[in-house]
Amino acid sequence: MAEKVLMKGNEALAEAAIQCGCRHYFGYPITPQTEVAAYMSKRLPKEGGVFLQAESEIAAVNMVLGATSAGVRAMTSSSSPGISLKSEGVSYIGGSDLPALIINVQRGGPGLGGIQPSQSDYWQATKALGHGDFQLFVLAPSTIQEMVDFVSLAYEVGEKYRVPAMILSDGMLGQMMEPVEFPTKKEGGAEKPWATNGHQNKRKKNIINSLYIQPEELENLIRERYQRYEQIKANEQRAEEFMMEDAEYVVVAFGASSRVSRSAVMQARAEGIKAGLIRPITLWPFPEKFIKKSIPNTKKYLCVEMNMGQMVDDVKLVVNGEREVGFFGRTGGVIPTPAEVLDQIRKMAGKEN
Amino acid sequence: MAVVFEKPKALSDVPFHYCPGCTHGIVHRLVAEVIDELGVEGQTVGVASVGCSVFAYNYFNCDMVQAAHGRAPAVATGLKRALPDNVIFTYQGDGDLAAIGMAETVHAATRGENITVIFINNAIYGMTGGQMAPTSLPGQVTQTSPYGRDVKYAGYPIRVCELLSTLSGTALAQRVTVDSVKNVNIAKKAIKKGFENQINKRGYSIIEVVSTCPTNWGLSPQEAIKWLRENMLEYYPLGVYKDVTAEGGDK
16 A cells, blocks of 8 residues: 555554554454454454454453464554553563553543543553553554554564553544555564464473562563663654754643644744744653753753643653753643643743733 | 383473372373373463462473463463464463453353363462362351351352353363362363364363362361362262263254
8 A cells, every 4th residue: 555545543553553464453342442443353354363352451451462472463452441451461461571562542531531532641651551660662653644653663663672562542643534654564573482382392382471489580580671671762762853953942742732732833933932842752761862952952841741741750850950841731631722832832931922 | 111100291390389189280180191192282372370370381391371360261362363273271270260260261161262271179269378269168268268158248159160051152161070080080081072172173161170279278188188079069060061062962
């Protein structure tokens, strides 16, 4: 597929996974991600793949664990409350050094929350999706094209470092339509000599396991895993810089809120304010390099999020008190308007109307 | 010299950690003998669960995956859907299968998931030190039912084979025990049928083994066998609850 097609975000995600060789999808209905499952249920049987509607999110993620243990590219998707249920399985996937793709099309929380777009699972995705010392590779798309492109990136990075990967999307990106282009098919992926697919009497048996009773053994294993995390931090940080060449007032925003922020930055520029945008693409590893590089020229930072202020902590950690870091957010499923963000940029620049 | 007895090839050379009188060892051996006899070790992937048998991944020589508590049927589903021509079995205890993993169990069975489930029912949580299980008997004293299981308060024990035998996806639901040579032979035959069903793509097979836990029952190995016979077999009658093969009358 070289020409552009108009697609809904959730369906684009699903199609991208199929084009990446994912033939095993396990899911459970939840708004606003259900189109991923519906699309997979239509397409996968025709591709000789497996679509299975599980009895719960917990079962779905553990089916992913089983399939990825067998060495195939597997995937599950859900929305915020469902991701909380998956957290058990994600911890086991991380603790067993397995790659897997988990999609979160975020909605408002906590609890059952709402069904409108939100970014309030930032902490969950980047700090603690499940118990124990482990991380996921987390990508935040801001366009439907990125919903497509990040699927192959998530699989590649996840398989290279043997870590679970998450695409942290939201209800807005999941439901909206944009023209997208699918790159040339990239199936297959890395060699998986660790897979439990039957030793066929040709190799030693493989064990996929996260249990280590001896504390020293477990500590050593976690330390080894953290060395891989350091490599990911060194090699895989990604962010987009928009109007950053001479920016003095820098908005930091990802995903849906970065789209709003981009408009606000352009309007601020039209008013003569030297505004710019840093858009984190990898939320873990957090793109520290990009923030750090911007500190000398920046007077103030403003984080714009669809939550009560979660990523702002990570920005503050990098800025380390050298500059003021402000926050503006809407939550509960409310999307900030460009006018609201523009107001905040004006305030930051001392140009209040 | 003729070899009259040896360890099955599908069992590794690692000594079991199980307590004296625990029947896990016998059941492990039976599973391994069946894998040997069917010649499927190279195609088999076992799923160990959480409980005393958690280290099963060290004991079997086939590929092994260690699942979260109760999730072995879901993990086995993922494996089997990715590897439809391989042999996938789970090895689960009563807490794992009939409490925390009941949803996964019922749904794997009703999907007719083509896997073999070895279910150890010893009426107690062994690994955590003897708490009340979903299969603890009425009146049974455990760490968390110190005055005996009061069914008016804690409810009744679950009869898993009876329950799963009502589901169309279940190919075999058979309850066995390993308290005597005769019953060990019946158990082995049932386990073999469970694996053969899978090879013949018949659906979900569960072999429930009524088992002992001398340590947490506070009994000697001999007393434990006696307690099993006198108490457990009354509540959990041995027998075939469902069998879709010709032998079971294609029910």
